[in-house]
Amino acid sequence: TGLITVQGPIDREDVSTLKFSVMAKDKGANPKSARTQVVVTIKDMNDNAPSIEIRGIGLVTHQDGMANISEDVPVETAVALVQVSDRDEGENAVVTCVVAGDVPFQLRQASETGSDSKKKYFLQTTTPLDYELVKDYTIEIVAVDSGNPPLSSTNSLKVQVVDVNDNAPVFSQSFTEVAFPENNEPNDLVMEVSASDADSGSNAKLVYSLVTDPSSKDSFTIDPDSGEIRVKAVLDREQRERYEFLVVAADKGSPSLKGTASVAINVMDRNDNDPKFMLSG
Missing domain, CATH: 2.60.40.60 (Cadherins)
Structure with a gap:
């Protein structure tokens, strides 16, 4: 019949054109033949996803x-x-x-x-x-x-x-005022401050320190990790009634960012002085 059929799957993405020869030959005593070139262009179908x-x-x-x-x-x-x-x-x-x-x-x-x-x-x-x-x-x-x-x-x-270090530490309270009795024991706990940092990792790890005036620098200390403030010396209300200083929280980022809070300590009186007579002439 001369009908040309495919014998297997054809994929245009592998072979886009097929070329072959077709020969026709008669059945006479002296057979004659002819050839022709066939070119088949494979039509694309949408069979490949991007x-x-x-x-x-x-x-x-x-x-x-x-x-x-x-x-x-x-x-x-x-x-x-x-x-x-x-x-x-x-x-x-x-x-x-x-x-x-x-x-x-x-x-x-x-x-x-x-x-x-x-x-x-x-x-x-x-x-x-x-x-x-x-x-x-x-x-x-x-x-x-x-x-x-x-x-x-x-x-x-x-x-x-x-994360980058773009958030400074923030104290839970920007100002704290406490009362603390005089005649204390050295290293007594006065108070604890707390700050937080919205960053992560070392950018959020905090170190606490105090900024005090020269007259009170030997009176208090702060734990750099916990924020606990302790008294170093024995306080005497009759010598000083009030202490004010700054607490600093610095993160471990690079560069480091800092936050501050104010602290006031009122020294409470204890009955530690005997009465004295004032003699008048």
Whole structure:
């Protein structure tokens, strides 16, 4: 019949054109024959979903699908290079690529040149990042081709926000006033102050210290780790009734940030003096 049929699956992405010869031969005593060249162009079907490749860019390295980026990077900082491709052709290979969900990242095409079937994008930030608000993001990138029906694919990148020392320590009370009895024992506990830091790691570890005037620097001490304030000497209300000084909390970030609070200690009287007669002439 001369009907040409295929013997197995054909994939245009592997072989787009088939060329072969067809010979016709009669059955006469002296058979005659003729040949013709047949060229079969394989028509594309939309049988390939887009491919999405995510790579590190610049100083932002990727490992196991995760990128680390400092919270203080400028807006529009690129965190990845995204390459999208489709093995089909024509409309089947025209790909639209977007970032899914409500995350502060977007795709910006790397250049206007290039085919519709292969494009490169920068994945970049759209707003300032804040470690104290959101510590990590899972960014899902969706690519959809223009075939009928369209095919799509997804790939994701986890972005971990790295803390920087952008929060100073804050005391639970900016001013504290206490009463403490005189004739105390040295090293008696007077009070305890407490501060917190919204950062993490060493940026949130605090060291306490006192800022006192020269006349009272030998009267009190503070534990640098706990914030406990203790008296070093025996207080005498008849010599001094009130002490005022600053407490400083400094974090271990680089550079270090500090917070301060004011402390007032009123020395309470004890009945430690005998009456004295005042003689008048």
